[in-house]
Amino acid sequence: MIVHHFESKHSVLNRFIAEIRDIEIQKDSMRFRRNIERIGEILCYELSKTLNYDTKTVQTPFGTKDIALPIDKLVLCSVLRAGLPLHQGLLNYFDRAENAFISAYRHHPNGGDDFEVIVKYFAAPSLGNKTLVLTDPMLATGRTLENVLKVLKTHGQPKQIHIISVIGSKEGVAYIKKVFPEGTHLWIAAIDDELTGKGYIIPGIGDAGDLSYGVKL
Template identity: 40%
Template sequence: MLFNLSEHNSIANHFVAELRDRQVQKDRLRFRKNAHRLGQIMAYEISRHMHYRNTPIETPLGTSVVNLMPEPPVIIAIMRAGLPYFQGFLDFFDQSDAGFIGAYRQEGHTEIVINLEYLATPSLAQREVILVDPMLATGKSIVQSVNALAKNGKPSHLYVASLVSVPEGIQFVNENVDIPHSLWTCAVDDNLNDRFYIVPGLGDAGDLSFGEKL
């Protein structure tokens, strides 16, 4: 399943537009805020597809039966670029366990090389898990992250949440992730360029949020 938020007219389109706009991007705080807002919106959209059960709630005057999640999902951020987007998910899933993956692309190769150097998560066995990575480009960081997460248990469902995706990355993830999963993105762009960056994209989300890395 692929959910593309930009196919539905909403205020989210304005936040995505500001993320892309070269002039607006000069305001680092605004860039992080827009990623944060989109995380909140996507958290709501994903929540509509999660598992619920009837739960009695005692009010001062009686009992109300409400459909509630048996437990909140685990939210996992791929650092550092994913942190503002990730925070939007935590605002809505405020009782969730959280996990973190340190991943970066190695530059200067004819093919993209992804290095994972840090992983910390709770048990994922039979849990609904949201993996937050703002750019779904080649899809390699997602696939390597999912493979690394396997040692902490197999999720009942994996929701992969990105800000911007491309068809190549979507296809790669779908072909190489063998657990139940769905892809959630705010926009699907045209393609990757010869440096494996999304076109038209928005640039480097980590640098735009926190400053250029050495």
């Protein structure tokens, strides 16, 4: 796996990361969602530099101009519900991409730290020979993405996989390196050192889905 980690590369991205971590700014759910969306825009811009391009001649009012344009067939797939603002950020730039959505949540059967990841909903086009961009804002243990990958395989084999995440843990990044195909790209804004016993990132941001859309039962 090729990891593109942007935390140490000083840019305006740091401002948006700081705000989604800040417990006071987090109280504004609209701003939280917008910051996640802007992070998605920045990461997908960086991703776009690795795509394939072909030259197209564009007619202007005063002549013509040859411009290199991306030619990859993209499918953007987001993990519900926390992935929706991140998905919108990507869709702002990759507006011609196909879209897929998948639900995945942690189930703690005994109320303790042990959990399983359950996938209940999946809607996607064919992934065969396309570039899959898989988005999940929080890469904690990596088990959610592992289970999502198993379901995605039922819709064909993509030629390339990119993962876009906002904040991850070192443990989660190491885990998905083992389960995703060689050559997969991970685009991630920040990587934190620790996880809680229940698999939440420290210092992290809390629950991205709750911060975006309200606390669930």
